[in-house]
Amino acid sequence: MSKLLHDLQFRGLINQVTDEEGLSKALEEHAMKLYSGFDPTADSLHIGHLLPVLTLKRFQDNGHYPIALVGGGTGLIGDPSGKKAERTLNTSDIVQEWSDRIKGQLSRFLDFEAEKNPAMIVNNYDWIGSLDVISFLRDVGKNFGVNYMLAKDSVQSRIESGISFTEFSYMILQSYDFLKLYQNNDCKLQIGGSDQWGNITAGLELIRKSEENSKAFGLTIPLVTKADGTKFGKTEGGAIWLDADKTSPYEFYQFWINTDDRDVVKYLKFFTFLSQEQINELEKEVETAPEKRSAQKTLAEEVTKLVHGEDSLQQAIKISEALFSGDIKQLTGNEILEGFKDVPTTEIDESEIGLIDLLIQAKISPSKRQAREDISNGAIYINGERHQDLNMVISEEEKIDGKFTVIRRGKKKYFLIRYK
The missing domain is CATH 1.10.240.10 (Tyrosyl-Transfer RNA Synthetase)
Structure with a gap:
């Protein structure tokens, strides 16, 4: 087994692979071009995308040529893999904008300026966007039997709940991507999550039917799970x-x-x-x-x-x-915003306000009597410091960057005060 595949195996990153022996030999003999696709279904990638991106990086670090395919074309269709219902279709201008943002994010991980083996970004809209329906049906669709497509997990799982012809055709379009990259870029390997196995093997079948003496491979990485059963990410x-x-x-x-x-x-x-x-x-x-x-x-x-x-x-x-x-005062205003993004926040108009009134206004204490009790008992902390003075007035000294005061009641309940 090649050194790279051995490392991927140690990391648990190989879920399924076609012709492992052949792939291992090919990786040892020469630098290989490989790709993974990223459909622009939002204006950012999330950590669910991180595993295939980092796997591409592992290949690049070992001397191979990663191709990141941004699905400007397939993103207009919607991948049924792993989905229980039809996706909402986005407009072409939104998909284009999201595609551009994803390109920028991918450049953080893949080196597009490398001297020996630079990474590459392609957008499948470049070939799918100009594909007319007659050519698609005659030259591409004729290679796919309906029974073959129905047997794929991504389609099977949706038969009962329903799947449109649009999403049903996604497998053909992704297969066409693999064929185009094989023909135009000498790309021999597609990687993706385990839910992509059906689409990847369909692509290999299309290459086999379209190109004589072809040799291409597919590899899937496991979907990330959590021990407690909740969804990762x-x-x-x-x-x-x-x-x-x-x-x-x-x-x-x-x-x-x-x-x-x-x-x-x-x-x-x-x-x-x-x-x-x-x-x-x-x-x-x-x-x-x-x-x-x-x-x-x-x-x-x-x-x-x-x-x-x-x-x-x-x-x-x-x-x-x-x-x-509890040393809140060392933080800047921007760091306060970042660290207390999800805590209850109250905007205050007054430049100075008594602590008791502030506790009431920010709903930290339910009544003046309770506010006095909380202060006296030492349950109130301002910017990390305990305050027990019932007559205390919040002044500029207690405002971080002149904008924020962080109040803690008890051990864990935080509140953010913002000044207009």
């Missing part, structure tokens, strides 16, 4: 996006640091470029000293740095440490 606030404006680096860092002990070693293998020795060492720590959470900290640091860069990682760590220690 989802939180109460929604999806974890790669766009910092949609999911802040601090939220991103927190997502990874809260990984379950049962999942953390698997995620280290999937999402980091640590060596086998480093991962094995962290695995021992999970078993012998789980309370240190060394594996989770390493995972959070590695993935946050990879996606958002060193500066954003350091800011996320700074916010995390400030919240843990």
Whole structure:
């Protein structure tokens, strides 16, 4: 087995592969071009896309040529794989805008300027957009038997609930992508999530029928799961996006640091470029000293740095440490906004306000009597410091960057005060 496939196997990144022996030999003999597709179904990729992106990067790091296909064409159709219902169709201008944004995100991970083996981005709208219906049906569609398509899991799972001809034809279009890249770019390998197996093997069949003496391969990586049964990449606030404006680096860092002990070693293998020795060492720590959470900290640091860069990682760590220690005053206004994005927030007009009145206005305490009791009992913290003066007035000194005051009631209940 080739060194690269051996590493992918150690990491649990090979779910299914066609002709493993042939692929291993081909990877050893010469640099190979491979691709994975990313349909623009939103204005950002999310962490569900991270595994195929990083797998492309692993191939590039081993001397191969990754091609990131942005589905400007297939994104107008909708992939039924893994979906229980028909997708909402987006307009072509929205799909084009999302395609451009995804191109920018992919460039964080793949090196398009590399001297020896630069990555490449293609958009399948370039060949699907100009394909007329007669050519599509005669030259492409004739190669697909309906029984063959019905047998695929992505279609089977939707037969009862219903599938339109539009989504039914998605498999043919993705197969056509593989054929075009094989013909135009000498691309011999397609990778994707395990839900793409049917589409990938259909592409291989189309290449076999269209090209004499063809040799191409397919490889799927497992869908990421969580030990507790909940869906990976989802939180109460929604999806974890790669766009910092949609999911802040601090939220991103927190997502990874809260990984379950049962999942953390698997995620280290999937999402980091640590060596086998480093991962094995962290695995021992999970078993012998789980309370240190060394594996989770390493995972959070590695993935946050990879996606958002060193500066954003350091800011996320700074916010995390400030919240843990209660030393809120060391944070800037922007860091306050990032760290307290989801806590109850109240806007205040007054430049100065008594603490008791503030607790009532911000609904931190339900009554003046309770507010006095909370203050007297030492349950109220302002920017991390306990205050027990019933006559205290919030002044400029308690405003971080002149804009925010963070109030904590008890051990965990945080409230954010914003000044107009």
